[in-house]
Amino acid sequence: MxxxxxxxxxxxxxxxxxxxxxxxxxxxxxxxxxxxxxxxxxxxxxxxxxxxxxxxxxxxxxxxxxxxxxxxxxxxxxxxxxxxxxxxxxxxxQLELIGAPARPPAQTGSSEDGVRPDPGTGSPEDGVRGPQGTPNNPKTTPKPPTRAQEPGEEDLGKIWDAYPEDRRRDRPTSLRLARDALSEATAAELLTAVKAYALHSAGHTRSKVSFSDNWFRLGKWRPFVEAARAEAHRPQEIAERQLSDAAKAIRERKDWMYRHLPEARVFQAVQRGLITREEAKAAGFLR
CATH class of the missing domain: 1.10.10.10 (Winged helix-like DNA-binding domain superfamily/Winged helix DNA-binding domain)
Structure with missing residues (x-):
């Protein structure tokens, strides 16, 4: 232990x-x-x-x-x-530290009459201080998110535009379902998932692909988001080395090395230009 x-x-x-x-x-x-x-x-x-x-x-x-x-x-x-x-x-x-929440500033007040004006701070005469603020103090009560914090039409439009054109269907429904998906993922993550799916499914027959409304409705974006999060979680130095090793294994056709590679890593290697899409397809990825 x-x-x-x-x-x-x-x-x-x-x-x-x-x-x-x-x-x-x-x-x-x-x-x-x-x-x-x-x-x-x-x-x-x-x-x-x-x-x-x-x-x-x-x-x-x-x-x-x-x-x-x-x-x-x-x-x-x-x-x-x-x-x-x-x-x-x-x-x-090298992993990210869990940051401590910021502490609220200490409340102060006038002590001329022995009583502090702020709620719950107590009197200095008896040497005992009360809590720093009440539960409903307007300075500590969380505010509801504003519209400015919500994903805008521009973000949803980029997600729609990134979806393969020949498989777009029912834009209003697709965008509504995409907005629902943003309760679990960020707009950037969802956009990355759409791009990864487009690259992954390029060249597939119509029976092997999904129209946009069904893709969002059935949550087919989740595996792509999870894979991207796993890749992003790795320390940068390790990530770069693993990307380089993956690209080298695919280029040299070292089957014992690349056959267990995560497809998200191969997709990232293609995006970075370390290997071509044709090389990835030849190795059995991105079909």
């Missing part, structure tokens, strides 16, 4: 509640340098009460992102062997 590693991971963002729960469980089993984690996936699944699929997927993501490292040592067990993992503290240190 290492409180050092736990505290290190506790202060970082890992992208989702499931990812945070699993990394905190593994950190609890690590030594102070992050090594010596003797936990099978089944053991993690039983103690976190998550699904086996979630545990396997998340640990695979951590390995790809460099957050977890397989040390190569093995411990025999009834199902074969247990892999020993190490949490890479340097990689974790």
């Amino acid at each position: 290492s409180y050092v590693v736990e505290a290190h991971c506790h202060e970082r963002r890992f992208g989702s509640a499931v990812r945070k729960q699993i990394i905190m469980f593994l950190a609890n089993k690590a030594s102070d340098d992050g090594s010596g984690i003797w936990c099978s996936k089944g053991f993690v699944q039983r103690h976190t009460e998550l699904s086996e699929t979630s545990v396997k997927r998340t640990i695979s993501e951590f390995l790809r992102e460099g957050i977890l490292v397989q040390t190569g040592q093995q411990r025999p067990c009834k199902n074969g062997f247990t892999v020993v993992y190490r949490i890479d503290m340097d990689v974790v240190a």
Whole structure:
């Protein structure tokens, strides 16, 4: 058990509640340098009460992102062997910190008569101060979002324009459903998802694609948003290296390397010009 590693991971963002729960469980089993984690996936699944699929997927993501490292040592067990993992503290240190909420400024007032005019601050005569403000203080009550904070027609228009032209249908319904989707994703994320889908489905027959209204209604944008978030979550240095490695593996047709690449990473490599669309298609992606 290492409180050092736990505290290190506790202060970082890992992208989702499931990812945070699993990394905190593994950190609890690590030594102070992050090594010596003797936990099978089944053991993690039983103690976190998550699904086996979630545990396997998340640990695979951590390995790809460099957050977890397989040390190569093995411990025999009834199902074969247990892999020993190490949490890479340097990689974790590059993740985004969880910022503390800003503290409201201290309230002050006149003390000439021994009573402060602000509500709840108490009298200095008895040496006891009250709370800094009341629950309905207009300075602390959150204000409802304004129209300026809501996605505008310009954002929705860009999303509509990015959708493949031959599959656009029922613009009013599509835009209404797109606006509903913005309760789960930002306009930028949804625009990226549409562009990724357009690239992914280019060349597909009509029976293999979706019209815009159905695409938004059925939530087919969600996998693209989730993949983009996972890619964006990786530290920049690791992201650049993995993009470069992915492009090299595809160009050199190293099947054992590229056959398990996330399609979102391949799409990003195409967007960055590291490989061509034809090279990605030849490797079995973006068909």
